[in-house]
Amino acid sequence: MAKATTTIKQVLNYGPEHAAWFAANQTLFNQVCAFYFDVIQAHVKILDLSNKEALTALEKLTHITQRNPAPVMPLDEVAEDIPAMFRRAAINAALGSARSFFSHLARWQKAKEKAEAKGKKFHERPPVPPRTWNKSASLYAGMWKERSDSSIVLKVWTGTCWSWMKVRITGRELPIDAELGSPQLIRKGNQWYLHTPIERQFKSSGTIEKQVTTNKQTKICSVDLNINENIAVCTIRTVEGSILATTFIHGGQRVNGFRKKLLGRIARNRHKTGILAENEQDNVHLWNTIRHVDEQGAHLVSNRIVQFAKQHEATVLVFEHLGNLKPTKGKYSKRGNEKRAFWMKGRIFRYARYKAYHAGILTSRVNPRNTSRECARCHSLVARYAEGQPAEGYTYGAPLVACHQCGMRGNADRNASLVIGQRLTQRYQKQEKPPTPLLAKRERKGSGIGLPQDAKSRNRPSLQSARHGDSNEHGTAQETGMRMVEPVSDSAHQLRLPLE
Numbered sequence: 001m002a003k004a005t006t007t008i009k010q011v012l013n014y015g016p017e018h019a020a021w022f023a024a025n026q027t028l029f030n031q032v033c034a035f036y037f038d039v040i041q042a043h044v045k046i047l048d049l050s051n052k053e054a055l056t057a058l059e060k061l062t063h064i065t066q067r068n069p070a071p072v073m074p075l076d077e078v079a080e081d082i083p084a085m086f087r088r089a090a091i092n093a094a095l096g097s098a099r100s101f102f103s104h105l106a107r108w109q110k111a112k113e114k115a116e117a118k119g120k121k122f123h124e125r126p127p128v129p130p131r132t133w134n135k136s137a138s139l140y141a142g143m144w145k146e147r148s149d150s151s152i153v154l155k156v157w158t159g160t161c162w163s164w165m166k167v168r169i170t171g172r173e174l175p176i177d178a179e180l181g182s183p184q185l186i187r188k189g190n191q192w193y194l195h196t197p198i199e200r201q202f203k204s205s206g207t208i209e210k211q212v213t214t215n216k217q218t219k220i221c222s223v224d225l226n227i228n229e230n231i232a233v234c235t236i237r238t239v240e241g242s243i244l245a246t247t248f249i250h251g252g253q254r255v256n257g258f259r260k261k262l263l264g265r266i267a268r269n270r271h272k273t274g275i276l277a278e279n280e281q282d283n284v285h286l287w288n289t290i291r292h293v294d295e296q297g298a299h300l301v302s303n304r305i306v307q308f309a310k311q312h313e314a315t316v317l318v319f320e321h322l323g324n325l326k327p328t329k330g331k332y333s334k335r336g337n338e339k340r341a342f343w344m345k346g347r348i349f350r351y352a353r354y355k356a357y358h359a360g361i362l363t364s365r366v367n368p369r370n371t372s373r374e375c376a377r378c379h380s381l382v383a384r385y386a387e388g389q390p391a392e393g394y395t396y397g398a399p400l401v402a403c404h405q406c407g408m409r410g411n412a413d414r415n416a417s418l419v420i421g422q423r424l425t426q427r428y429q430k431q432e433k434p435p436t437p438l439l440a441k442r443e444r445k446g447s448g449i450g451l452p453q454d455a456k457s458r459n460r461p462s463l464q465s466a467r468h469g470d471s472n473e474h475g476t477a478q479e480t481g482m483r484m485v486e487p488v489s490d491s492a493h494q495l496r497l498p499l500e
């Protein structure tokens with residue numbers, strides 16, 4: 001069984017005076033957090049303990065009881081009558097921050113020592129403990145009661161006393177079968193929300209390696225992400241190689257065009273106003289709109305990818321690694337737009353990964369080298385061209401591909417998504433394969449580029465196929481390639497899908 005956590009976000013409905021209570025409650029929570037962070041800093045050894053032991057130790061250091069009348073650093077000096085569950089939530093929040101801070105500090109010290117040992121100057125600044133605290137208050141059991149779909153009773157610090165208040169809730173209902181975590185009071189702008197983490201258990205089909213090596217019928221959904229019109233092209237394929245379905249997720253041009261328009265507007269506004277004020281965001285509204293479009297686009301696309309995988313009962317989702325953004329020349333709006341389209345690909349991957357995980361689907365990534373240049377059927381180098389042009393050469397970003405080795409013709413993005421899927425299965429088939437003739441030939445030749453890559457690729461079979469793409473001129477690619485994709489019998493036919 002595997003576990004997945006999601007957060008249910010609900011809107012709280014309250015009178016204007018109660019917003020001040022929530023704010024006072026959060027301020028107090030942060031005061032208590034800051035206090036405990038100081039206590040931990042004064043007793044760093046606490047961090048060697050488990051969270052549970054650390055909690056006990058910290059309470060002993062701070063909390064007055066009959067048995068413990070004179071603690072070292074009494075919490076009462078900061079705030080009196082803190083409910084136990086409020087205190088514990090704050091302690092755990094402080095512990096989290098302290099663990100993160102001290103591990104950063106340790107990493108910094110290590111890097112510093114390493115640099116000094118080599119006689120180098122070390123310029124990096126040390127991490128600093130948080131100067132301001134802006135944590136959201138967690139409501140442990142005892143700080144809330146009588147929860148229903150439409151209301152909850154919360155215990156909050158009003159600024160003068162502790163008080164129970166009943167708040168109406170709207171928004172998503174809590175699922176019945178899930179396990180609830182402690183809700184948190186979250187402020188966004190002027191509105192307060194209740195966020196409740198929920199845990200769900202689902203049946204896991206094992207690691208990707210296990211699925212791919214033990215079940216030839218495991219369905220893999222491979223995804224090629226683009227910055228052109230076809231934002232995502234997904235193909236479902238079994239491990240043995242049958243291609244079951246493909247879908248094109250469109251809309252790239254609309255997002256790109258819209259974003260470019262806004263970026264152009266920002267550039268013109270900046271030109272008009274001249275110097276930009278330091279530490280002040282210009283064109284706030286336009287930037288917000290851009291951010292919103294990117295965010296929403298990434299959610300829509302990732303959602304459709306996972307829906308498609310689910311619909312075809314795929315249990316593995318595979319992308320290519322993003323690689324580096326190659327800066328291009330051009331106007332501010334063009335450069336900025338490409339950068340954002342590239343970031344959006346990263347976002348789509350991250351969102352798809354967590355959405356897939358919730359659906360019991362595992363996600364992996366493969367080497368991106370030449371995924372668009374390789375023929376999915378025979379692994380030779382393909383020609384990439386636009387409709388109406390001769391099928392030769394390689395026009396970056398063109399929609400069609402043709403393979404002169406095996407005669408495959410089809411959509412370039414679909415071909416890339418097939419190659420991505422193949423690389424995942426090749427990764428686990430590696431041990432059974434003798435080195436390809438091509439590899440031997442390369443090693444003998446001792447070509448400058450070939451050797452270091454060969455060395456690197458020992459554990460990464462995905463590079464092998466990538467090299468086949470380069471090797472078209474040797475005329476060996478076809479034999480090696482044919483063997484690798486034997487099972488893909490119908491790919492030539494399948495690849496001839498019309499552009500949707």
Ligand SMILES: [Zn+2]
Pocket residue numbers: 375376377378379380403404405406407408
């Ligand atoms: Zn081919």
